[in-house]
Amino acid sequence: MFGLDAMHTMMLILLLLATVAFEFINGFHDTANAVATVIYTNSLKPKTAVIWSGFWNFVGVYVGGIAVAMGIMHLIPNEILADYNTYKSMALIWAIIITAIGWNFFTWYFGIPCSSSHTLIGSIFGVVYTYTLLHPGTSVVLNWQKILDIGLALLITPVLGFALALILMYILFKVVKKKKIFKEPKPNKKPPFWIRTLLILTSTSVSFSHGSNDGQKGVGIMMIILIALAPSFYALDNSKDPKDLVINIQRVEQVLRQIDIAKLKADDQAVVAGAVVKLDSMSRTFNSINSFSQLKSNVAAETRVSLVAIVKNLKGIKDANVALFSQAVNKHDLKRFDHDLKKINDYAEYAPTWVILLISIALGMGTMIGWKRIVVTISEKIGKTHMTYAQGATSGVMAASTIGLSSVLGLPVSTTHILSSGIAGSMVASGGLKNLQTKTLKNIGAAWLVTLPITILVSGLLYWLFISIIG
Template identity: 45%
Template sequence: MNQPASSAPNSSGSVERTRQVGYAVFLLVLAFGAGYIATHLIADLSPVREGSLFPYLMLGAALLIALGFEFVNGFHDTANAVATVIYTHSLTPNVAVIWSGMWNFLGVMVSSGAVAFGILQLLPVELILQVGSGAGFAMVFALLIAAIMWNLATWYFGLPSSSSHTLIGSIIGVGLMNQLMHGPTGTSGVDWGQALGVGKSLLFSPIVGFLCAALLLLVLKALVRIPDLYQEPPKDQPPPFWIRCLLILTCTGVSFAHGSNDGQKGMGLIMLILIGTVPTAYALNKAVTPAETQTFVAVANQAAATFGKYTNGVAPSANPRADVEHYVQHRELTPAVLPAVQQLSTSLATAVGASGSMAAVPQRDVDNVRNTMYLVSEAIRLIEKSGKPAFAADDKLAIDNYRKQLDHATKFIPTWVKVAVAIALGLGTMVGWKRIVVTVGEKIGKQHLTYGQGASAELVAMLTIGAADAYGLPVSTTHVLSSGVAGTMAANGSGLQWSTVRSLVLAWVLTLPASIVLAGGLYWLFRSVA
């Protein structure tokens, strides 16, 4: 496969020096990041007392596979971000990859975690609650290995497949197989309501990318009548300064947005791994201060009193945890659910209040407290989504505040996890960028990518991914950008290489079913031998 045109001068001294400096800086960041991760991981695990090495071995293996997923994610998604600046000669390939990696890193570091934990809501609730069991580890290994296998296969053939689609399909595959293996009772399958919402965002994002990029290019051609913007760039010649700044700015925006959105998808799974292997260290957010803990206790008691208004005199449940878990699994709001949520809220306030802070909750109770918090938070989400019962405005505010407190205590991502994900993404980009960049830059359209096309596709991708991140929705950087490039080619009359377009559409269509089958099969295999 030929090197992109902009890499031809690599033999020149200045480009070689730039490449060497860039790699030296990246290796320095890598060394610093590895040291930072190791230091904080050791500090987190030092208070943990395990009777054997097995949990630590499982932790190491699972983290390696999870970061491997992010590494392969860098092959695909981050490579898309640099395609336009490379093929318009705005940046040399090595500089573009390092620049994009840096902004991916920053995007990951400021991410909220909303996308990460939103994806986890697709998983069967009993596997989340028992993630440290054999079934829990089978789930994590199956969906990650399936996602890596499919992403590697599509990358090998140079197809910009979506890591987001792959991961969602893997989660659905595990959920379906879990239900098939246990029958309709006693277990949950896929949260189809949540899956539909995620599926819509993934399905419509490439359509939005195609149409909006095409429209933006047409508007640009009508308003900015500079012929050089819409013609094939001269070989090895960078664009005019202002155009170059625009293209670098949009590449920066896409890279940052990718880090803040796609970078989260592996974080939620890493947190599940940490909770399953060493719950005493990661099940509860130990950064919650004693003052915040007292606020939690007060809010939990207030919420318990609020739920009491809607129990309709139903007697307290004999097993409130089982009642709430059944509701979260099957969405059946029986009369026992609200009294059970009230009881669990009171017990949480008592348990946490007696400890004085989240960090001081006894090790023997940490896992149970975390799972109870998770169940109550999910139950509140589902109750409010169903609209039954209809809470008064003041009561809804109290319950929403309570749910925020629950999520703050359980849905957190340590900084070292973000650093690890960012480094894995950056390494993946540096290793595997070329195959996807060549496809986006050369094989979608019949003509070379122009400055205007590159800017339009990147700007639409940046805004689409940024908006999705603000709403906690996962979208595919790959599909938004590659469809945006296709849209600009169509709008510019450049023509499309239909063989490539067919391959892209085929990868788009097959990714979900292929990852569902792969993950489901692997989950069955792991459960059979475990």
């Protein structure tokens, strides 16, 4: 299978199954984020709510694009994915998955709303950093910019969620005349139709947004596995014709040859000259094959690394020298140059339909169980008063919009902390800071603070242990 021997094939299958398990646990770990409001307000029965949420999580993963998945992949330097030592790759991936699953399960068991994003990102950072320490001879450079972007997103979005929910609640107090929306749900009694409709819509939006963001993390992990262990089949998009890529490459080369590179900075001149040489070599290679699977594993892996780097570098040079490019190339060709760069990148940064479908099913199925522990925390233990219809709707609208925007930007964020902070903001709007339960908030805050250091430490130690065993 994939040109691997029996042992490597078995490991590949086990890693893929472990990724499915991670996404399944992610589903029931984070279910409460989407169903807490509709279950607690009696808008939907629990069984109906989790099935409905599971379906929309599935849809969110399937149609939500792969920007977040690529964001996860970018945390691991391409040089590591192109490492020919499959034992090191397997050790690295096992360390990530075991740490992520373990911490997710631990926090779920104790009913602590915790971030799967924090867990996964901490696990990845831990193994990559340990990799650089244990293999000092490698030319691996951590993607600090991507780490910083994701770190800021994880830090800012809960604060944004709190503030938006606070503002929305104040607006509702001023605008809405029907005060039923500000009352607590009565046991076994459904809310008025318009309130129920609003709550179901917000729950659906959170479910879809959760799928489009959290689900993509599983897609990213699975692509890391496939590229690292079966590069001939998955380093480049085998569903596409190599000769079509040649057309895109030749048009990019044509534009580069029209540019007076002597007017560029010395470093940029070297980058452009090197890109032309590499692209020309790739064109000859791709013209001689009918499928990327015909490439040797090391060639496929190196080609992927080169394509991603070339596209990134050329786009940066072009954006920094727009006037120079505009003088040499007409507007139409310049626009097509950007289009061709994107097309070239799509050959390297993609996800097969079966991967997206498998992760969609795993997240959707996981969402259908395990909801009760965290629903109670979300609905009753953040504020001293029980959640009202207005607070449920406000936190849902805020969570769906914040997570949706993050997915468009390709930033993995914490659904759990965004919704929890939104409910906290709505509670403050209703009764001030004294309306918050400090014990629960301390538990959530503690989980937020310790998740990164614990997962970094555990995943790093696991990688060191696995490498030591391999010898």
